[in-house]
């Protein structure tokens with residue numbers, strides 16, 4: 001095992017310094033790790049802008065954070081549905097109009113284990129559409145302000161990147177053949193992670209080394225993820241898992257993305273998450289990433305395809 005640079009306990013929120021004057025954008029912050037991340041950042045004095053699909057849940061989340069931390073915290077939301085490119089574009093426009101800086105864009109929102117093949121309005125398999133293409137567009141549109149702010153892009157992946165097929169299924173991106181919720185979810189998470197490491201290479205090539213890009217995951221955390229989009233069987237299985245020590249709190253699940261969004265001098269090449277058994281729980285730090293997630297030829301092809309699909313090129 002790699003040595004944890006944060007010591008035996010790994011990275012925890014206590015290590016986070018004041019974030020006064022900084023702005024963090026978090027997708028999917030109405031529950032789970034995104035909500036916990038928003039709360040912790042707000043408690044450290046940051047400005048937090050949630051990018052959520054559900055206005056009512058967003059208001060409730062803000063109320064809950066203010067109830068705990070006081071009315072002076074700076075937490076707001078902009079409506080954005082990652083499943084609709086038009087909504088992502090509208091939200092990005094609003095962000096660019098309202099915000100003067102982005103210290104980190106935390107790509108946290110997701111759906112998982114969707115039991116049957118569904119397509120988004122833009123015609124992509126739903127998990128690929130929400131988790132990968134939704135975020136890919138958002139990142140590309142917000143990149144100019146992130147660059148101006150010398151900010152970061154943080155992608156919340158999953159150990160699922162290694163639980164499906166070990167490459168991108170270019171000949172059947174929508175899973176018209178052999179669809180399973182797990183394979184399609186894993187594929188979307190693999191795509192998210194691969195494009196972060198590819199982004200690092202492209203930033204370096206363009207000489208934009210002030211912008212950082214990180215990939216991490218929350219291990220196995222007690223959140224709403226499977227209840228929101230998973231099948232009854234998956235909900236039962238994960239419901240039982242939540243009662244076992246194989247899972248951790250949503251707050252701990254937020255640590256890897258918080259670390260990647262705020263910690264200085266973190267090696268971008270790493271993959272960050274819990275370092276205990278199976279990387280489900282345990283001290284947060286860097287850990288092994290299987291080589292298929294950094295397959296350069298596949299990553300380049302995925303990047304080109306993604307730009308073509310969203311109809312936009314990143315402007316480095």
Ligand SMILES: NC(=O)c1ccc[n+]([C@@H]2O[C@H](COP(=O)([O-])OP(=O)(O)OC[C@H]3O[C@@H](n4cnc5c(N)ncnc54)[C@H](OP(=O)(O)O)[C@@H]3O)[C@@H](O)[C@H]2O)c1
Pocket residue numbers: 027028029030031032033034051052053054057080081082083084107108109110111112130156157158159160217218219220221222223224225226228253
């Ligand atoms: N929990 C785990 O054990 C685990 C394991 C591996 C990876 N992850 C990853 O961790 C991240 C956070 O998930 P979580 O476990 O905290 O799950 P969660 O509690 O279900 O939170 C997911 C968030 O994403 C939002 N979301 C879903 N679809 C969206 C859309 N179309 N547009 C905008 N927002 C959308 C949800 O909004 P609504 O409230 O409107 O549904 C919610 O705020 C995800 O990237 C997930 O893949 C989690």
